[in-house]
Amino acid sequence: MNIAPQNFFPTITSKSTEEELISAARWLGQNRFADRAEEYDLEAKFPTENYEDLRAAGFLGLTIPADYGGIGVSYETYCKISQEIARWCGATALTFNMHAQTMFWTGSVFDTTPGFDELREEQNRRRAKLYARVLEDGAIFAQPFSEPNSAAAAGKAPFGTTARKVEGGWIVNGVKHFASLAGAASYYSMICTVEGMEGRDKIKKAVYLCVPESAEGFEIFGPWDPVGMRATVSRGLKMEEVFVPDELELLPPGVYYELSLKWPHMFFTLCPTYMGISQAAFDFTVEYLRPGLRDIPSKQHAVAQMRLKLEQSRALFETTIADAAYGPTKAQRMRAYAAQYTIMEHSQDICSLAMRTCGGRTLLKSMPLERLYRESRCGSLMLPWTAEIAENRLGEESLFEPGEPRE
Numbered sequence: 001m002n003i004a005p006q007n008f009f010p011t012i013t014s015k016s017t018e019e020e021l022i023s024a025a026r027w028l029g030q031n032r033f034a035d036r037a038e039e040y041d042l043e044a045k046f047p048t049e050n051y052e053d054l055r056a057a058g059f060l061g062l063t064i065p066a067d068y069g070g071i072g073v074s075y076e077t078y079c080k081i082s083q084e085i086a087r088w089c090g091a092t093a094l095t096f097n098m099h100a101q102t103m104f105w106t107g108s109v110f111d112t113t114p115g116f117d118e119l120r121e122e123q124n125r126r127r128a129k130l131y132a133r134v135l136e137d138g139a140i141f142a143q144p145f146s147e148p149n150s151a152a153a154a155g156k157a158p159f160g161t162t163a164r165k166v167e168g169g170w171i172v173n174g175v176k177h178f179a180s181l182a183g184a185a186s187y188y189s190m191i192c193t194v195e196g197m198e199g200r201d202k203i204k205k206a207v208y209l210c211v212p213e214s215a216e217g218f219e220i221f222g223p224w225d226p227v228g229m230r231a232t233v234s235r236g237l238k239m240e241e242v243f244v245p246d247e248l249e250l251l252p253p254g255v256y257y258e259l260s261l262k263w264p265h266m267f268f269t270l271c272p273t274y275m276g277i278s279q280a281a282f283d284f285t286v287e288y289l290r291p292g293l294r295d296i297p298s299k300q301h302a303v304a305q306m307r308l309k310l311e312q313s314r315a316l317f318e319t320t321i322a323d324a325a326y327g328p329t330k331a332q333r334m335r336a337y338a339a340q341y342t343i344m345e346h347s348q349d350i351c352s353l354a355m356r357t358c359g360g361r362t363l364l365k366s367m368p369l370e371r372l373y374r375e376s377r378c379g380s381l382m383l384p385w386t387a388e389i390a391e392n393r394l395g396e397e398s399l400f401e402p403g404e405p406r407e
């Protein structure tokens with residue numbers, strides 16, 4: 001393992017290699033994030049200091065295209081970096097994903113999707129300003145999609161949050177729940193149903209907007225005291241007649257829907273966080289058992305079972321992040337569902353086995369495994385690809401081709 005000295009603070013650029021980017025993330029994780037994780041978790045407090053470090057090291061521009069001054073990493077490299085951050089602080093990786101994906105969808109995902117020729121010039125002009133907010137002002141973006149009616153985030157119904165077109169912008173109304181980075185983000189990126197649309201157009205022509213934290217009519221509400229991922233501070237958001245200027249339109253009406261169909265791997269990026277958690281639980285167990293317990297056959301058996309699950313997850317993870325691109329084949333899309341299901345479910349299994357094997361002292365809050373165990377519980381219930389939804393799609397799409405009549 002390549003470990004930089006403790007007094008070396010890394011900075012990254014668009015010329016940094018994948019290995020340098022991952023070791024910079026590892027340095028931040030090991031030297032800064034790991035020690036802070038317990039307090040953030042106990043107090044359900046956002047990891048602000050970790051974001052200051054990410055900002056200082058250049059990570060806020062990680063998925064902004066290099067042409068716009070960002071680091072411009074590929075999807076695959078991003079996933080490996082996200083996984084590394086999660087080994088040290090799961091909540092930092094999960095929240096950072098919301099920011100990084102807002103940049104990635106408006107950047108690389110949009111650029112690699114054909115069919116938007118007439119929109120590109122305006123999109124390029126707008127996103128240059130958007131990216132400057134990150135690179136020059138240090139802005140952080142949240143990605144609150146989920147609403148009390150989950151069918152929308154699962155792609156089955158229109159979002160309840162609406163946007164009405166007015167001179168110079170949009171008026172947004174609605175409620176979001178589980179908005180990670182609540183109170184910490186500078187902007188909240190959300191999909192809104194365009195008012196006046198009828199039927200399927202309510203879903204197909206949705207617009208992707210971002211609401212500034214200081215906007216009039218924008219409110220954060222509700223408590224946040226969950227079992228795990230406590231430092232994500234995923235509270236509720238309420239928008240009442242909030243004005244969003246045109247320049248904060250992240251993607252024009254209709255584009256998000258097309259991307260969600262043609263670039264399905266854009267929904268897979270929660271998985272690196274849970275790969276990192278699984279790896280951390282495995283590493284913890286090996287370290288914990290070494291002095292005195294590793295000769296016991298049942299410990300060796302349990303570690304072997306953990307490793308089997310980790311290797312299965314990793315094999316699917318690596319193939320899936322290499323598959324990610326515009327227009328995957330059916331086999332690649334199905335593999336992404338299988339990978340999502342496996343990584344999320346195995347993360348819980350691995351953490352549970354780790355606790356059973358290491359014993360009672362790992363139940364204590366002072367032990368990182370106690371936090372990993374609770375965090376691992378959250379992955380399989382995150383939309384749009386919860387474990388159940390991934391399983392449903394695997395079954396249904398194996399048995400039916402698109403458009404095939406049901407008996």
Ligand SMILES: Cc1cc2nc3c(=O)[nH]c(=O)nc-3n(C[C@H](O)[C@H](O)[C@H](O)COP(=O)(O)OP(=O)(O)OC[C@H]3O[C@@H](n4cnc5c(N)ncnc54)[C@H](O)[C@@H]3O)c2cc1C
Nearest residue numbers: 143144145146150154178179180229234378382383386388
């Ligand atoms: C720590 C954490 C952070 C989060 N951060 C964010 C965020 O930043 N942005 C964001 O948008 N969301 C975020 N979420 C929300 C998350 O993605 C889900 O929207 C939320 O957990 C849904 O709550 P629910 O399970 O009570 O919803 P429900 O929709 O009521 O689901 C209940 C159960 O039914 C299942 N289910 C729902 N729909 C279907 C379906 N169509 N088919 C089969 N099964 C289904 C679900 O898997 C779930 O088990 C976060 C969640 C957590 C736990």
